Amino acid sequence: METIKGIQAGIIEDFEMFDDWMQKYEYLIDLGKELTPIEEKYKIEDNLIKGCQSRVWLHAEKQDEIIIYTADSDAIMTKGIIAILISVLSNQKAAEIVSADLSFIDAIGLKEQLSATRANGLVSMIKKMKLYALALNNK
Amino acid sequence: METIKGIQAGIIEDFEMFDDWMQKYEYLIDLGKELTPIEEKYKIEDNLIKGCQSRVWLHAEKQDEIIIYTADSDAIMTKGIIAILISVLSNQKAAEIVSADLSFIDAIGLKEQLSATRANGLVSMIKKMKLYALALNNK
């Protein structure tokens, strides 16, 4: 199991290869397309995070000590962003997730690349993922 | 009986002698001081014209064909302005008053000399005087 820190470093490296916004966006779009779809039964109101413009379904479950996230969105770039978050936080221990310092977001300039509404969505998504981990850990 | 037009011409002449606002104001203040006081019994709510800042009591009565105005105010410059209006409109026939063209006001620059609130007060005072004349004429 790679550490959260390690995975972030990898993402930062990936993004350093990109010259312009278009390559970054294309990468996000690709990630979005490749995201393992959430099981239909989890695409329910309870798992819905309503953003300003797009909707996100997020599901988390605990397997042994590990939290596994699956998610979906109706917008592909939103999906790409979730895919990155999942790659960093899924398959990690709850405690690690809750205390994770997600500095890669600033490092890859994701917030500046995104519109303010999307950046807000990003922040609330991270909050939600950490909350889920916390809740599952206490179960 | 001098005509409304004639009286106005006299006022315009008076004002032409003044070099500056101070002389005009002093003149208004003097007129205010000299204004024949209204009879106490007419200083009632019904005769009150409430301006923004000062109060004016206006009384009108008909003697033969002639309308006689008396008035008072708590502010002396307001009184001065009324004094001018009374000198023009009092002791005239109702019909003359109602149709009077009070061009002297523009000619002596009274509105520009006064603040916007006072200029509004002036307009509503004239309206009231004409209304009184109209009402008394129909009696």
Added chain:
Amino acid sequence: MFDLNKIREQFPILKKQVNGKDLVYFDNGATTQKPQSVIDAVSNYYQEENANVHRGVHFLSGLATDKFEETRNTVRQFISAKHNHEIIFTKGTTDSINLIANGFRSLLKKGDEIIISELEHHSNIVPWQMCCELSGSTLKVIPLLDNGSLDMADFNNLLSKNTRLVAVSHVSNTLGTINPIKEIIEKSHSVGAKVLIDGAQAASHICLNMQELDADFYCFSAHKMYGPTGVGVLYGKEEILNTLPPYQGGGEMIKEVSFEKTTYASLPYKFEAGTPNIAGIIAFKSAIDFITELRIENIAKYEDELLQYATSEILKIEGVKIYGTSKNKSAIISFNIEDLHPYDIGTIVDKMGIAIRTGHHCTQPIMKRYNIPGTVRVSLAVYNTKTEIDICINAIKKAQEMLS
């Protein structure tokens, strides 16, 4: 006469680059850009004339008051209202509608009905929901036809002697539909109902004549007509405004205040409590002057030309669907592209310097009607060009490529 370059030159922001590209501003439905004359009017007010209006005896206060009232007079002329005191300054369309919804509430009882439509902006829905909830009256909704126009047959059925007020927009901010408000007003009046028109999307595009239109209330926002933010207009017929209770309490709106009994000022002051947005209201005059100098008929004609061009170009995009295709339409185009989310499209074309709006445009019932999460919306103004439309279409096609 209608010199596009000269018009564009007046808008400093149009020279701006965004994300390294020349700005193409197609979000005029949200707010328009401002000509230099409006910007200067604000600065000039603060540099030369700033004072609180009304009641002041000093020079600056008189000057500010005169200019303030001059805008009121300009607005009256602009919409051919009968009296200056029928023009109430508010902070925007939303404020204007809420003012009426609040006042009207006191005239309503259980069983009374208010009619709105399915295409209204939330600002012309929520105040009436609140009004109905508090007064026990019922909200009825004129449904949409597929082409985005109102189902007038259904409207006729909804109208009854219980109808007290009909509140519809002049132009839909999402679909562009120009509603048949003259007909709506006549029919509503025939059953004794009052009519409020939300003119937020109309005032800078359609020539308005209140006396001819015979609307009881008409609302619009300065910021959507080349004017400053924070300024709105509520036009209301004198005799009806006089029957409504005041909205906010405060300075200016009173005649006399005592703890025993407070009496209210006459129109328009009764509805203008507190220090108004003096700078904005004074500068609003310059915005109206900008429109009247160009003549609104010319603006409408040019915008219609842009609309036709943009529509035909957008229709060339593969898999595109335009929402709002009624014959009588203003220069607003909402559309989606098959399999793509509007949000993704908006995010990508933004990087190419193009400002369009995506989402529900504060008209969630329309989204529900068409069962879509949102639309991409292009809304045009007098300073836009066909070249800009070409740039925008190319950007959208590029986005489509990236996303497919």
Added chain:
Amino acid sequence: MFDLNKIREQFPILKKQVNGKDLVYFDNGATTQKPQSVIDAVSNYYQEENANVHRGVHFLSGLATDKFEETRNTVRQFISAKHNHEIIFTKGTTDSINLIANGFRSLLKKGDEIIISELEHHSNIVPWQMCCELSGSTLKVIPLLDNGSLDMADFNNLLSKNTRLVAVSHVSNTLGTINPIKEIIEKSHSVGAKVLIDGAQAASHICLNMQELDADFYCFSAHKMYGPTGVGVLYGKEEILNTLPPYQGGGEMIKEVSFEKTTYASLPYKFEAGTPNIAGIIAFKSAIDFITELRIENIAKYEDELLQYATSEILKIEGVKIYGTSKNKSAIISFNIEDLHPYDIGTIVDKMGIAIRTGHHCTQPIMKRYNIPGTVRVSLAVYNTKTEIDICINAIKKAQEMLS
């Protein structure tokens, strides 16, 4: 550090001549003048950043939104509030008070009591009269002592378990009295009542700390603190704001709209319906920056120096009487001269370039209390000087001469 010339240089209007004389602006209680930085912030917004805030994906919309929220953060810091979402933008103090009076109404029942004071501005009287009338609660009034301070003994007697809300001003706009709001808040809380402070005359003169003060609501206007017109702040404690129903319905303030059920957005948006005064709110930040750069303690100290000087000079005028002589006083001086009407004085000194206010200052109950038609009011700001005070006093003496 505190360089008066440098301060004055920032205010372009102070270089103006009025009626051929250098402007002496002593009507700061009505509205203050604006520094160039505020004026430029408005222009800059319209020239570089104008777009509607929130919900937009495009660059300008994001920029405007960020700047807009930056002002909210600056306001929060300025008044040491706990959360940004406790800062609601309104169009002014009057709007802020009405928002609360409307929301609070739904929590009131017959027999409940609201306490205000005899020295309140109409904006802090009329909304509560309307609120009481509609809710069946009772309005109680803290009387004034002769020196223009609140009769705190009487306040203690008025307070009871029926008191639901106490609404008083921090500083009286007519008398200058600084009210003991900390004491009022503590005592009100001890009977379970909420407290609203009208801080219109305090925010640019007194250092504010919401967490220390523990006020439930605090209201003020940007235009009285070197900022733009049409912008106000309502500070409210999160937990209390959450219990209040929304005020206006419209865009931004909703979470979801359907004709069956509409749900409202969270703070602060729940109370910010419609397009706000974006330019004004963004420029308001520059006004607060102006104050914090000078440090409000320095401003207070200097204004107090001016107050002392002006008071002693005014007292030298024959037959003068000052209304409002409490020890704890802000730089506002109301007075009358024996046998003279304030209106006459104001009209004459205006001709000498001096802007003072005369009349009831939207506080008719104070006029009734002292049985006067109005007062002459000199209200000072940080850019005023002792020389200006001298000029003003001479002008008043000249007016006295002319009028006697």
